[in-house]
Amino acid sequence: MNSTQAWVTYLSKVELPVLANTLRRIDELTDSSNSTVNELANVILNDAQLTSQVLRLSNTVFYNQTRTQVSTVSRAITLIGFDAVKSMAISSLIVDSLLKRNDRPHLLRCLARAIHAAVQARCLLPRRNEHALEEVFIGALLMNIGELAFWSCETDQASELEAKLHNGEPPVEAQKAVLHTTFTEITRGLVEAWSLGPFIREVVAPGQANSKAASLVRHSVEMAKLSENGWHGKEMESMVEALGADIGENPAAVRDQLKLNAGEAARVAVSLGIPQVTALMPGSQSDSGDEAAHAPEVDPVLQLQILRDLTHSLTDKPDINEICQLVIEGIHRAVGMQRVVLLMSDRSGLQLIPRKMGGKGTESWKENFTIRKDGTGPLGTLLPHASCHVYQPEPGTKAVTYDRWLGNVPALVGPLKAKGRIVGMFYADNAAADYVPSDDQLSAFGHFVQNAQLCITLLSSS
Numbered sequence: 001m002n003s004t005q006a007w008v009t010y011l012s013k014v015e016l017p018v019l020a021n022t023l024r025r026i027d028e029l030t031d032s033s034n035s036t037v038n039e040l041a042n043v044i045l046n047d048a049q050l051t052s053q054v055l056r057l058s059n060t061v062f063y064n065q066t067r068t069q070v071s072t073v074s075r076a077i078t079l080i081g082f083d084a085v086k087s088m089a090i091s092s093l094i095v096d097s098l099l100k101r102n103d104r105p106h107l108l109r110c111l112a113r114a115i116h117a118a119v120q121a122r123c124l125l126p127r128r129n130e131h132a133l134e135e136v137f138i139g140a141l142l143m144n145i146g147e148l149a150f151w152s153c154e155t156d157q158a159s160e161l162e163a164k165l166h167n168g169e170p171p172v173e174a175q176k177a178v179l180h181t182t183f184t185e186i187t188r189g190l191v192e193a194w195s196l197g198p199f200i201r202e203v204v205a206p207g208q209a210n211s212k213a214a215s216l217v218r219h220s221v222e223m224a225k226l227s228e229n230g231w232h233g234k235e236m237e238s239m240v241e242a243l244g245a246d247i248g249e250n251p252a253a254v255r256d257q258l259k260l261n262a263g264e265a266a267r268v269a270v271s272l273g274i275p276q277v278t279a280l281m282p283g284s285q286s287d288s289g290d291e292a293a294h295a296p297e298v299d300p301v302l303q304l305q306i307l308r309d310l311t312h313s314l315t316d317k318p319d320i321n322e323i324c325q326l327v328i329e330g331i332h333r334a335v336g337m338q339r340v341v342l343l344m345s346d347r348s349g350l351q352l353i354p355r356k357m358g359g360k361g362t363e364s365w366k367e368n369f370t371i372r373k374d375g376t377g378p379l380g381t382l383l384p385h386a387s388c389h390v391y392q393p394e395p396g397t398k399a400v401t402y403d404r405w406l407g408n409v410p411a412l413v414g415p416l417k418a419k420g421r422i423v424g425m426f427y428a429d430n431a432a433a434d435y436v437p438s439d440d441q442l443s444a445f446g447h448f449v450q451n452a453q454l455c456i457t458l459l460s461s462s
Contacts, residue, residue: 003180003181004181004185004186004188004189005189007146007150007179007181007186007189008186008189008190008193009193011146011149011150011153011186011190012190012193012194015101015149015152015153016097016149016152018097019093019094019097019098020190020193020194022043022093023090023093023094023194023196024194024195024196025043026040026043026086026089026090026093027090027194027195027196027197028195029043029086031082031083036082037074037077037082040077040082040085040086040089041073041074041077043089044073044085044089045073049092049096050089050092050093050096051073053088053092053096053272053273054073054076054085054088054089054092055070055071055072055073055076056271056273057088057091057092057268057271057272058070058076058079058080058085058088060267060268060271062119062264062267062268062271063080063084063088064079064080066079073085081130083130083131083133083134083135084130084133084134086134087134087137087138090138090141090142091115091118091137091138091141091272092272094111094114094141094142094145094148095111095272095273095274096273097152098111098148098149098151098152099111099152099274099360100360101152101153101154102151102152102153102154103360103361103404103405103431103432104151104152104158104162105432106151106162106165107148107151107152108274108276108277108280108432109277109280110144110147110148110151111148111274111277112269112277112278112280112281113144113221113224113225113228114140114141114142114143114144114148114221114224115141115265115268115269115272115277115281116224116227116262116265116281116282117140117141117143117217117220117221117223117224118136118137118138118139118140118141118220118265119137119261119264119265119268120140120220120223120224120258120261120262120265121136121137121139121140121216121217121220122134122136122137122140123257123260123261123264124216124220124243124246124247124254124257124258124261125213125216125247126247126248132213135199135213136213136216136217136220138199138200139199139200139203139213139214139217140217140220140221140224142191142196142200143187143200143203143204143217143218143221144183144187144221145187145190145191145194145196146183146184146185146186146187146188146189146190147183147186147187149186149190150179150183150186157178157179160178161174161175161178161179164177164178184204187204188204188205191204199213199214202214203217203218212246212247215242215246216243216246216247219239219242219243219246220243222239223236223239223240223243223258226239227258227262227282228280228282230282231255231258231259231282237251240254240255240258243258262281262282265281266278266281269281275336275338275433276338276430276431276432276433277433278433279433279435280433297336297440298334298335298336298438298440298441298444299333299334299336300334302330302333302334303330303334303335303444303447305334306326306329306330306333306334306448307330307447307448307451309326310323310326310327310330310448310451311451313326314451314454314455314458318455318458318459320455320456320459321356323451323452323455324342324355324356324452324455325356326451327342327426327448327449327451327452328340328341328342328356328357328358328426329358330444330448331358331412331426331428331445331448332358332359332428334444335412335428335441335444335445335448336441337359337412337428337429337430337437337441337445338359338360338361338429338430338431338433339357339358339359339360339361339362339405339428339429339430339431340357340358340359340362340426340427340428341354341356341357341358341362341365341369341426341427341428342354342355342356342357342424342425342426342452343355343369343371343424343425343426343427344416344423344424345373345423345424346370349373350372350373350374351370351371351372351373352370352371352373352383352422352424352425353369353370354366354369355424360431361403361405361431364402364403365403365406368400368402368403369403369406371383371425373422378400378407379400379406379407381394381407382407382411382413382425382427383413383422383425384413384414384415384422384425385415385422386415387414387415387446388412388413388414388415388442388445388446388449389412389413389414389442390410390411390412390436390437390442391410391411391412391413392410392436393407393408393409393410405429405431405432406429409429409430409431409432410429410430410435410436410437411427411428411429411437412426412427412428412429412437412441412442412445413425413426413427413428414426414445414446414449415449416449416452416453416456417453417456418456418457418460419460423456424452424456426445426448426449426452428445
């Protein structure tokens with residue numbers, strides 16, 4: 001592929017045809033009649049994952065200031081508004097469609113920037129009408145759709161470009177050398193091919209922005225990128241001034257607002273189901289911009305709920321499969337770990353193999369993920385001996401080829417024993433998010449593993 005058009009065709013027809021068609025369908029819907037409202041509801045309801053994402057977003061303060069509980073898509077459209085629900089659907093689709101395919105660090109960084117910029121543009125825009133708010137949100141989210149689409153694909157060119165950028169080559173020169181075009185050109189092509197609407201066309205067009213709203217979107221996207229190096233510096237100063245000019249505010253007020261909005265962006269990322277990108281967003285509490293990424297908060301209410309279900313299952317006739325499924329769900333949802341697996345002894349009794357898994361990016365584990373019980377082999381260091389603990393990788397390790405994070409990132413591990421011998425273990429990590437699990441997470445993880453251990457002890461003594 002050596003031209004913009006070839007990449008646009010490849011991404012639209014070969015790699016992302018479903019995303020392209022669904023985005024086109026949603027974008028064509030404008031709130032002109034009751035039938036359009038029904039059409040939007042139907043597009044969302046056709047996809048169970050999209051429905052649950054939209055409902056989760058509908059109950060966040062970012063979209064739902066009234067805090068009225070929303071439990072159906074039709075109610076969300078009535079209460080929160082057509083444009084807001086359309087905007088939630090588009091952002092959920094982008095996140096799910098791209099991340100389902102890949103968890104390349106470049107894709108996660110681009111998604112973090114896109115969400116951060118979209119939240120900033122929406123929060124900074126002087127309150128005029130709902131349509132304008134959602135227009136700048138989606139404009140900022142999709143302003144780099146070419147780059148997002150490219151990094152979601154497992155192509156030779158993606159690996160080649162990744163290597164060039166890693167070696168410090170200037171991004172645009174590297175793109176031209178590998179792709180024979182640039183991400184900006186691919187984005188313009190996709191905006192046309194996917195019919196993403198006149199406002200996004202204006203945002204990505206060459207030359208000066210034609211409106212304050214388009215200018216705000218461009219500056220928000222640029223600012224989101226700069227903010228990764230902190231809130232200060234010459235470039236950031238001029239960007240804050242430019243944003244001030246877009247919205248008619250003084251730079252000091254804009255800077256305060258930006259820091260506040262960054263915290264909101266992190267909450268939106270969690271609501272979209274990608275807490276791992278919050279580690280790539282600027283710390284909203286810090287001025288230095290270099291504070292370490294923090295693990296997400298444990299959800300105590302959900303934890304208690306799942307632990308109650310576990311106790312109930314254990315007092316009944318315990319079923320190891322049901323118990324372990326609940327434990328995996330607890331570690332994934334209440335403890336906030338992205339990927340979780342239960343490994344149990346294979347027939348030979350010499351190694352542990354996956355029995356149950358949860359989270360995105362665990363598909364390759366089923367066939368490949370094995371740990372030898374004697375602690376040897378590429379993942380032998382993951383084997384827990386005495387109790388649950390945080391696994392810390394050796395610097396510079398590249399444990400296995402089938403998963404870029406396994407063995408290379410901090411993780412939670414906990415043993416399952418029968419008559420003093422290891423018969424299984426739980427492993428949980430956060431893929432690309434570069435933080436160490438917190439003490440709270442380790443403690444909650446331990447509670448869940450304890451329940452699985454109790455079930456094994458009950459079964460082996462009966």
